[in-house]
Amino acid sequence: MLLKKERNAPSVETFQRLNEGKHGVVQTYLYLVCGKRFSSHRRNKTTLTKHLWKTYVFGKQTIEQLSDQFSMDKRVVQKNLKQYKAPLKVHDPRHIHLVIDGTYFGERKEETSWCAIVARDPKQKEDLAWSFCDTEKTYEYMCVRQQLEQLGYTILSVTADGFSGIKSAFHGIPYQMCHVHIERLVIRGTTRNPQTEAGRVLLALVRTLHKNTKKHLFESSWTHEGVRQAFFCLKRHVPYLFTYKQNAHIPRTTNSLEGHFTHVKKVTDIHNGLSRQNKQKLLHSIFLASTISPDKKRLDEVL
Numbered sequence: 001m002l003l004k005k006e007r008n009a010p011s012v013e014t015f016q017r018l019n020e021g022k023h024g025v026v027q028t029y030l031y032l033v034c035g036k037r038f039s040s041h042r043r044n045k046t047t048l049t050k051h052l053w054k055t056y057v058f059g060k061q062t063i064e065q066l067s068d069q070f071s072m073d074k075r076v077v078q079k080n081l082k083q084y085k086a087p088l089k090v091h092d093p094r095h096i097h098l099v100i101d102g103t104y105f106g107e108r109k110e111e112t113s114w115c116a117i118v119a120r121d122p123k124q125k126e127d128l129a130w131s132f133c134d135t136e137k138t139y140e141y142m143c144v145r146q147q148l149e150q151l152g153y154t155i156l157s158v159t160a161d162g163f164s165g166i167k168s169a170f171h172g173i174p175y176q177m178c179h180v181h182i183e184r185l186v187i188r189g190t191t192r193n194p195q196t197e198a199g200r201v202l203l204a205l206v207r208t209l210h211k212n213t214k215k216h217l218f219e220s221s222w223t224h225e226g227v228r229q230a231f232f233c234l235k236r237h238v239p240y241l242f243t244y245k246q247n248a249h250i251p252r253t254t255n256s257l258e259g260h261f262t263h264v265k266k267v268t269d270i271h272n273g274l275s276r277q278n279k280q281k282l283l284h285s286i287f288l289a290s291t292i293s294p295d296k297k298r299l300d301e302v303l
Contacts, residue, residue, distance in 0.1 A: 049080045049084050050084065057286065058289070063078060086303075089128075096121050096128070097249050099158075099160070099256055100118070100257070103265070113135075114135075115135055117133065117141065117144060120260065122256035125256065156174070159254055160178060161178050182237055186206045186230040189233070190202055190203045190226065199227045209242075260290075266292070
């Protein structure tokens with residue numbers, strides 16, 4: 001809910017609070033943005049800060065836009081955003097089929113990149129745990145597993161990309177290699193438009209994994225170097241390509257998380273130029289909501 005600029009608009013102070021008289025001996029205030037009354041100026045300021053943060057993150061508004069909409073100096077807006085502190089994640093421990101992956105921010109070539117690792121329940125579309133680190137390492141994934149298990153979650157399976165550190169971190173838990181990621185690895189050798197028959201066969205094979213069983217992967221021979229590399233890459237991952245057949249609830253892909261990352265980056269791109277610390281603060285709120293477009297009930301829970 002945003003304020004519209006009007007002629008002879010009230011002052012910033014009026015937007016924040018309006019004297020509504022006293023109830024007994026307690027001063028009450030009317031907050032014009034949401035129409036609610038409060039009995040504490042401190043609480044009113046907290047509500048304003050939350051509203052600014054909500055509009056900044058989930059309303060996808062820049063500081064300049066917030067300054068214009070709320071008739072505030074940009075420094076006041078920045079001060080309020082800096083003061084905002086997100087609540088802790090509220091957990092509902094249960095049995096889960098986990099999807100986990102990392103996504104990078106910053107420029108790798110300029111050595112300014114860093115990573116956000118997110119563990120997600122695709123069935124409930126909920127981010128369960130996340131961490132920020134310089135790069136993906138086995139240790140980081142082990143910490144996520146330990147955190148979830150200590151909270152009381154029972155991890156029934158893990159679906160992820162081909163990073164060996166994830167398999168090591170979740171040793172002893174059924175592991176499903178993402179079919180989208182294995183297709184990308186194969187395309188590196190075959191290209192998207194293979195010029196050889198063997199390349200076309202291999203690409204068609206990897207795109208129909210959900211219709212095949214393990215034995216179908218070894219019925220042809222491969223001679224072209226790129227195709228051979230793609231084939232052996234596929235062969236190495238065979239033990240993890242059909243785990244989903246053991247349980248209908250195991251996801252074949254990490255699409256739930258990849259789509260989530262795509263939306264998240266659209267939001268962070270709006271706030272280009274943020275420091276790593278401030279961007280992580282923004283990401284924390286999005287991961288708390290598990291979406292960039294939470295409904296009102298969910299938004300009230302995570303602010």
